[in-house]
Amino acid sequence: MAHLPSRRRLALTAPVVLSLTASxxxxxxxxxxxxxxxxxxxxxxxxxxxxxxxxxxxxxxxxxxxxxxxxxxxxxxxxxxxxxxxxxxxxxxxxxxxxxxxxxxxxxxxTRTTPLSPAGTTDEGAVQVLSKAEAAKVAKASGAAGQSEPLEADQWDLRAIGADKAATVNPGSRRVTVAVIDTGVDDTHPDLTANFSASQSANCVGGVADTAPGAWRPYNPTEDYHGTHVAGEIAAARNGVGVAGVAPGVKVASIKVSDPKDGLFYPENVVCAFVFAADHGVEVTNNSYYVDPWLYNCMDDPDQRAIVDAVNRAQLYAQKKGTLNVASAGNSNHDLDSDAIVDASSPDDGTPVSRTIDPHECFDVPTQLPGVVTVSATGVKGAKSYYSTYGLGAIDVAAPGGDKYQIPDTPSANGRILSTLPNNTYGYLQGTSMASPHVAGVAALLKSTHPYASPAQLQALLKLQADSTACPTEPYDGDGNGVVDATCVGGKRLNGFFGHGVVNALRAVK
Missing domain, CATH: 3.30.70 (Alpha-Beta Plaits)
Incomplete structure (x- = not known):
């Protein structure tokens, strides 16, 4: 099974990024x-x-x-x-x-510690597939609310960032493509097929792009559902079928990077993906994963240093070619501005060894690389999701990623994110994996509105237009067990939980 953000994503403060780049x-x-x-x-x-x-x-x-x-x-x-x-x-x-x-x-x-490895884990909990009975209940509520998509009543996340209203102003340009670097996308899904760009899709496993028809699809649709879910969050069409994406008028591509043996995302695959995206005119990439096998790559280790170097060269190349890279911050509830973090999961392709790392010297790739937009997750109440990694100077912006402890007033009362799954199905997931595609979708709307904006300008607009969100006034207890789980540092306009704030899709099209 594909191993994605069940613990991951960091981001550097600017001075560290600069010194990292130079060194x-x-x-x-x-x-x-x-x-x-x-x-x-x-x-x-x-x-x-x-x-x-x-x-x-x-x-x-x-x-x-x-x-x-x-x-x-x-x-x-x-x-x-x-x-x-x-x-x-x-x-x-x-x-x-x-x-x-x-x-x-x-x-x-x-780029790995063993030739073969066990399967990893996906997100913050297993996928919850929407049943036919549940779908009928949601569709009835959607119809009563006058919503265009049958399952839209359950999409609290769209309303949270104004994406439902933005779609009536500008659903996004067909000239803008978001590439989902992930486990593959089922482009035959009726909510995705109209917006799918096969010419900008590939399978990069092994470090060489395979553009044969269908090579970008999941190896195992039952297990490799992650990329299809992400793609639907970004660009599911407003076509009267299923759900809607944040930017339902843009194109979405699939660059598959998950290894068929173990589901892991090895560095050579990701290098290939960034370069392929750049050379095929992709405007935005979504990266809801971390590069295996190390959760954090420490600069005093020659293997890990080389991984950081290689992936960073590729993503900087993409930026130079006009591609904005967006990545999820991770689901470990780690404070990336702390003095020390315990990493008990690395290497994940063999036998993990617990180690204490300095998050200013050991980096989650690609989210901590210079110029990458790092995204934390929120729930329906607007609070930080209980699992979301955070840190002052590390998080750029926040977006809905779902939280099972924050219950919405929707037909399903499910606090997770509803989106597309392979084989014409739908389901709920939660994680910073789900927050990142919301930001990628808003970035695509910004690119549609400002077609000549550079990646740096798009990132600046994301931050400028975000809804400033202050730290909680009470001690943060994300799971409600009476224990303080995290401490938010900073002011309303910039803090460790939300960065510059929660992204706003409606502002992006105005």
């Missing part, structure tokens, strides 16, 4: 970074481990490094030359130390 020598570039496949090796028959090798982005250096890779028992799978990232497979246990000693290599490391 690693990240190489943003506007030139094309299309991968050059140099081996037919696939993830299913790869040697023991996969690596990312990051070099200076010049042809001569990359050529010499490729020769060195071969000499120490490595096989280049993909070469993203314009950003200086090589994806390599090697069974040599000394490959990492030996390749790091090669001239021109700036960082290199393994």
């Amino acid at each position: 690693l020598g990240f190489l943003p570039t506007a030139a094309s970074a299309a991968p050059v496949t140099t081996s037919a090796t696939r993830a299913t028959d790869a040697p023991a481990l996969a690596y990312v090798v990051n070099t200076r982005a010049d042809h001569r250096t990359i050529g010499s490094v490729k020769k060195a890779i071969a000499s120490v028992g490595g096989t280049v799978v993909a070469s993203y030359e314009k950003i200086g990232v090589l994806v390599v497979h090697s069974a040599n246990p000394d490959f990492g130390p030996r390749i790091r000693a090669v001239r021109g290599v700036q960082s290199a490391g393994a």
Whole structure:
């Protein structure tokens, strides 16, 4: 099963981001970074481990490094030359130390700790599939309320950010595409098919983009439902069927990055996804996951440092090409502005070892990378969701992600988020995975309204137009068990729970 934000997403303060960027020598570039496949090796028959090798982005250096890779028992799978990232497979246990000693290599490391791994977990609790009887009850209420979509009465989240009203002003432009980097999207779903962009979709598992028809769909629709749910939150059409998305007029694409063996999101897959999105004209990416196998990648570890370097080069490249990247903050209820966090889940592809990390030196990828919009989650009452990671200077904006303890006045009384699932079904999920696509949808509306806005300008507008939300006046007890679960620091206009505030879709189209 795909392993997504059941603990994840951090974000740096600006000074740390800048020092991180400088120390690693990240190489943003506007030139094309299309991968050059140099081996037919696939993830299913790869040697023991996969690596990312990051070099200076010049042809001569990359050529010499490729020769060195071969000499120490490595096989280049993909070469993203314009950003200086090589994806390599090697069974040599000394490959990492030996390749790091090669001239021109700036960082290199393994992208996993074991060849095979167990399945991960998804979100904050299992999916709740909407039954036919429940759907009929919701549809009756929606009709009575004059809502255009049969299940809209249960979509408290749309009303919370004014997305229902925004759709009557501007549902979004067909010239804007949001790519869902995730477990795959079922584009045959009747709420998604009209808005789906096959030409901007791919399967990036293994680090090489496969654009064959349908390659972007879930491997197992029963288990890999996450990407389809996210896609519906963003762009489910207002077509009189099922639910509506935040931006029902924009296009949505699928870039699948979850491994078929274990459902994990390995770095080489995500590098491929960011570059593919950038090179195919995607305006916004949604990233409701963290890059496996480390919840936090620490800069004093050569493998983890290389992961941060490689993924950051790719996402900076996307930004340079005009793509805004939005990511969920994580479901660990961690304070990213604290002095220490206990990470008991890493590495998640083998046997986790509990470690205490400094969130200013160890980073959740991609959400903590420079320029990425980091999103915390709220429930129907507007309070921080009990699971949502937070932190002053870490969270940019907040959005509805659902909370089972915050009960809405809807037909289902379900505090989670209702959206599309594979095989023409619908269901509820909660998590910062669900908050991030709300922000991606609002960003798409902003891009529709301001077609020439850069990623930095879109992010500024998201923050400027957000509904400022103050810290709670009472001690925060998200699950109601009498124990203080988190402490909010900051003022109404900027704080650790909500960042600059809850995004506003109606303002985005005005």
